[in-house]
Amino acid sequence: MRRIALLASFLALFAAPAFGQDFTGNWACRDASANKTGILTIYGQVYGFASSSAGNPTSGTGTITGYQDGVGFNEGNLRTAGNIQAGRLIPDPNWGLAIQLEPADTVVMLCTPR
Numbered sequence: 849m850r851r852i853a854l855l856a857s858f859l860a861l862f863a864a865p866a867f868g869q870d871f872t873g874n875w876a877c878r879d880a881s882a883n884k885t886g887i888l889t890i891y892g893q894v895y896g897f898a899s900s901s902a903g904n905p906t907s908g909t910g911t912i913t914g915y916q917d918g919v920g921f922n923e924g925n926l927r928t929a930g931n932i933q934a935g936r937l938i939p940d941p942n943w944g945l946a947i948q949l950e951p952a953d954t955v956v957m958l959c960t961p962r
Contacts (some may be wrong), residue, residue, distance in 0.1 A: 871919055871937060875947055875959035888935075888947070888959050890919065897926050905929035918947060932956070 875888040877897075886899040890912065899907040910924010918936040926932040931951040940946035940960060949957040 871914065871935065871947060874962040876962040877949065877957045877959040879957055880955075885957055887962065888949075890935075895919075895921070895924065895926070897924075906932075930956070935959070 872890050872892075875890070877885045877888050879885045884900050886897055886901075886904075886907070889896045889898075893911055893913070894909060895912050896909045897907055906925050906929045908925030910927055911922045912919040912935075913922055918934060920934050921927040921932050926949070930949075932949045933952060934950050935947040936950060938946050938948055943960040945961065947959040948955045949959065
């Protein structure tokens with residue numbers, strides 16, 4: 849019995865990063881000046897972004913790759929028009945978790961659970 853408990857504990861320890869962060873769902877996004885920029889929806893390996901500005905070229909869908917600490921944007925309007933490469937999960941004092949959307953050099957949006 850102890851062997852089973854030890855094995856289960858060992859496996860849970862190494863599998864914990866895979867269980868740890870959940871980025872699926874709807875996220876309300878704001879820019880650096882705290883203005884609403886849109887809604888990011890992530891399910892499975894796809895995302896959709898609806899900008900709060902009519903005609904904004906970043907609105908649309910695309911594909912992502914999930915990582916332990918967030919997502920990588922493979923293709924779609926956020927990647928091509930917004931140059932967003934990654935969405936990193938960070939701790940947030942009000943919501944528990946937030947996703948910061950980043951091009952290569954800075955953070956452009958912060959998205960909180962909706």
